[in-house]
Amino acid sequence: MLASRTSSLRRMSTHVVTIGKSVPKNKVNSLGLATRQCLASQLDAAVAANATSIVLHGQNGTFSAGADITEFASGGSAASPSLHELIGKIEALPVPTVAAIEGVALGGGLELALSCKYRVGKATARVGLPEVHLGIVPGAGGTQRLPRLAGVPFALQAITSGRMIKAEEAGEHGVLDGIAGKGEDVVEAAKQLASSKEGSDELPLRNLSLNMLASASNKADDDAAVAKAKSRLPAPNMGGEAVHGAVDAIAASYASDFDAGMETEMNIFMELLANSAQGRARRHAFFAERFSTAPPPGAPPATKPLGNKVGVIGAGTMGSGIATCFLRAGYNVTLVDVTEAGLARGDKILRKNIETDVKKGRSSEEKANSQLSNFSTSLTMDALKDADLVVEAAFESMDIKKKIFKELDGIVSPSCILATNTSTLDIDEIGSVVSNSDRTMGMHFFSPANVMKLVENVKGSATSPQTISDITAHSKKIGKVGVLVGNCDGFVGNRMVAPYTNEAAHCVEDGASVEDVDGAMTELGMAIGPFTMGDIAGNDIGVLIRKEKNLVDPATRPAGLRYTEIADKLVLELERVGQKVGKGWYDYDPAVGKGRIPQPSEAVADFVEKHRASLNIQEQDFSSLELQQRNLFPLVNEGLKILEEYWKPSDLLKECVERDVSLYDYFDKGMGKSKL
Numbered sequence: 001m002l003a004s005r006t007s008s009l010r011r012m013s014t015h016v017v018t019i020g021k022s023v024p025k026n027k028v029n030s031l032g033l034a035t036r037q038c039l040a041s042q043l044d045a046a047v048a049a050n051a052t053s054i055v056l057h058g059q060n061g062t063f064s065a066g067a068d069i070t071e072f073a074s075g076g077s078a079a080s081p082s083l084h085e086l087i088g089k090i091e092a093l094p095v096p097t098v099a100a101i102e103g104v105a106l107g108g109g110l111e112l113a114l115s116c117k118y119r120v121g122k123a124t125a126r127v128g129l130p131e132v133h134l135g136i137v138p139g140a141g142g143t144q145r146l147p148r149l150a151g152v153p154f155a156l157q158a159i160t161s162g163r164m165i166k167a168e169e170a171g172e173h174g175v176l177d178g179i180a181g182k183g184e185d186v187v188e189a190a191k192q193l194a195s196s197k198e199g200s201d202e203l204p205l206r207n208l209s210l211n212m213l214a215s216a217s218n219k220a221d222d223d224a225a226v227a228k229a230k231s232r233l234p235a236p237n238m239g240g241e242a243v244h245g246a247v248d249a250i251a252a253s254y255a256s257d258f259d260a261g262m263e264t265e266m267n268i269f270m271e272l273l274a275n276s277a278q279g280r281a282r283r284h285a286f287f288a289e290r291f292s293t294a295p296p297p298g299a300p301p302a303t304k305p306l307g308n309k310v311g312v313i314g315a316g317t318m319g320s321g322i323a324t325c326f327l328r329a330g331y332n333v334t335l336v337d338v339t340e341a342g343l344a345r346g347d348k349i350l351r352k353n354i355e356t357d358v359k360k361g362r363s364s365e366e367k368a369n370s371q372l373s374n375f376s377t378s379l380t381m382d383a384l385k386d387a388d389l390v391v392e393a394a395f396e397s398m399d400i401k402k403k404i405f406k407e408l409d410g411i412v413s414p415s416c417i418l419a420t421n422t423s424t425l426d427i428d429e430i431g432s433v434v435s436n437s438d439r440t441m442g443m444h445f446f447s448p449a450n451v452m453k454l455v456e457n458v459k460g461s462a463t464s465p466q467t468i469s470d471i472t473a474h475s476k477k478i479g480k481v482g483v484l485v486g487n488c489d490g491f492v493g494n495r496m497v498a499p500y501t502n503e504a505a506h507c508v509e510d511g512a513s514v515e516d517v518d519g520a521m522t523e524l525g526m527a528i529g530p531f532t533m534g535d536i537a538g539n540d541i542g543v544l545i546r547k548e549k550n551l552v553d554p555a556t557r558p559a560g561l562r563y564t565e566i567a568d569k570l571v572l573e574l575e576r577v578g579q580k581v582g583k584g585w586y587d588y589d590p591a592v593g594k595g596r597i598p599q600p601s602e603a604v605a606d607f608v609e610k611h612r613a614s615l616n617i618q619e620q621d622f623s624s625l626e627l628q629q630r631n632l633f634p635l636v637n638e639g640l641k642i643l644e645e646y647w648k649p650s651d652l653l654k655e656c657v658e659r660d661v662s663l664y665d666y667f668d669k670g671m672g673k674s675k676l
């Protein structure tokens with residue numbers, strides 16, 4: 001690694017400046033005003049003490065997670081020193097400066113590190129500019145310094161993906177000048193580098209603009225890289241506002257000098273911060289995700305060490321997907337099914353998932369082999385007697401699930417957590433057959449389980465706080481967003497989506513076409529519309545659920561309920577189950593896009609027209625806005641109903657009035673958390 005060739009006298013004059021010092025509760029060294037002020041005064045002190053080199057590092061095992069996102073709600077804090085001023089100050093220091101990076105250096109954290117003349121990282125460190133995930137662009141020079149350091153193509157990829165980059169890769173692209181090996185102290189390594197550079201006159205990154213502008217051949221390549229990046233981005237109205245802004249800012253890094261590039265970056269940053277609804281939504285989602293995935297206040301810490309032996313019951317697509325998630329995170333997993341054929345199928349799906357990870361570069365052969373060495377299958381649940389957690393993913397039937405839980409109760413230890421992946425059934429009833437049902441909980445994965453990040457962790461009435469904390473920790477360990485929800489029909493996700501898809505069918509009954517409705521929702525920014533979604537999930541599932549609720553048969557349907565039979569008849573009469581059979585709300589041609597591209601269906605249009613005629617429905621015209629509102633308002637209303645079940649509306653209003661906040665802010669700022 002970095003050789004030290006310095007005298008002890010020189011090392012003495014290297015000053016270490018700590019990000020986050022004296023700022024309590026700043027777990028990730030975000031760069032809020034207090035942290036910036038403290039950094040500035042440490043730098044001033046180092047200069048006053050004639051430091052001959054300076055090392056910048058973070059506390060709590062991490063460098064910095066970047067700007068303090070909470071400051072963005074009020075348009076960002078411009079109070080002095082701003083991040084720009086701080087970065088300018090570091091860059092202008094006349095002595096060698098080295099960032100010692102462990103944990104993460106993200107966003108403004110990496111921008112701070114880029115203002116140092118050198119960077120050293122721990123092998124486990126991660127760096128990145130993830131601002132686009134917050135609907136903004138790097139706003140403290142990241143779009144100008146990263147391309148100067150690592151080239152335009154790399155900067156385009158890194159900034160538009162917002163991904164975390166491993167130390168090794170960062171080193172390959174010149175973002176890190178050195179990597180501290182195992183057992184090596186990164187601050188010590190940085191000190192060595194800093195003192196070895198004392199007296200050298202290497203230039204800061206801002207001056208590299210001259211080199212960039214000088215090379216015509218680079219410009220042609222960079223123009224091509226920018227054009228290619230643009231062609232691959234989602235449209236601005238499809239969530240792409242920030243990524244388009246990022247590419248424009250990077251393009252300015254070689255089209256003009258440093259100061260002009262910085263000005264372009266700042267203009268784009270400020271415009272997005274002030275006016276992008278996508279950005280506001282993304283920042284809301286950042287905090288909402290953390291709010292809803294934390295155990296409720298007062299819950300005990302998760303068991304340490306968290307058990308590592310997991311059983312998954314049911315080797316279907318869902319069960320194998322769930323088993324994959326645990327295997328990837330280093331758990332010991334046993335997959336159980338009642339038939340050899342079922343197990344063989346599950347085993348195949350799981351191995352394919354792990355193989356795909358390697359093919360797509362998300363994992364290595366070595367890692368995949370080690371994961372698979374922790375995997376076993378069994379035809380009996382006896383194999384789970386040492387399990388710390390069992391996730392049941394068997395057929396969606398109350399009787400079957402209760403039978404499994406009862407049998408498990410006699411096999412596993414009393415401390416083993418029993419989770420069910422049910423999407424609709426009552427957790428309390430499933431848990432009622434277990435001797436100590438405080439260790440039962442729902443763990444509702446979304447399909448495909450090995451891909452989707454969301455898991456609803458469903459709390460039953462008997463579930464203990466310890467079980468909640470442990471399931472929360474397991475969810476985090478397997479990389480899921482594990483949202484704690486209550487036990488009700490459809491939990492949160494499916495419960496809110498049901499009125500949305502119902503209303504979509506009403507719109508079609510009233511005169512809109514299937515494509516009109518889906519088009520209105522994608523125009524709004526949804527990835528797909530409700531009918532495409534139904535075709536992917538299988539329209540037969542909706543029919544089964546509605547049958548369970550006695551809605552399909554008019555004789556058992558509650559009086560006064562608006563109900564359209566189109567969705568039921570589509571399946572029961574036309575057998576248009578969805579993508580899996582090549583026809584649903586849309587037609588699917590196996591020769592086009594592997595049979596996954598929805599194409600308008602004349603058969604469905606005819607059927608809908610006859611349906612309307614049979615009910616004497618006068619077809620109406622709808623604007624996109626009307627369709628968007630009709631579909632989304634029922635979903636929003638259902639969300640509010642869910643909140644009402646926890647918070648009495650009158651109590652809520654009283655609290656909001658007392659605190660002088662809007663209802664939105666009450667939840668957005670996490671004030672309702674203490675009530676969970």
Ligand SMILES: C[C@H](O)CC(=O)SCCNC(=O)CCNC(=O)[C@H](O)C(C)(C)COP(=O)(O)OP(=O)(O)OC[C@H]1O[C@@H](n2cnc3c(N)ncnc32)[C@H](O)[C@@H]1OP(=O)(O)O
Pocket residue numbers: 027028030065066067068069070083104106107108109111130131134137138139140142287290291294
């Ligand atoms: C001008 C600049 O270009 C603009 C910017 O820098 S914008 C900021 C860019 N940085 C980011 O987007 C990084 C955001 N943070 C993360 O990705 C992750 O929090 C992390 C990888 C740093 C840590 O992850 P993890 O260990 O799982 O902890 P996590 O629960 O996410 O965060 C810990 C706490 O820090 C808070 N936090 C994390 N990053 C923060 C930030 N940049 N600002 C304010 N708070 C932050 C979280 O809200 C959480 O608070 P809580 O405990 O009260 O819920």
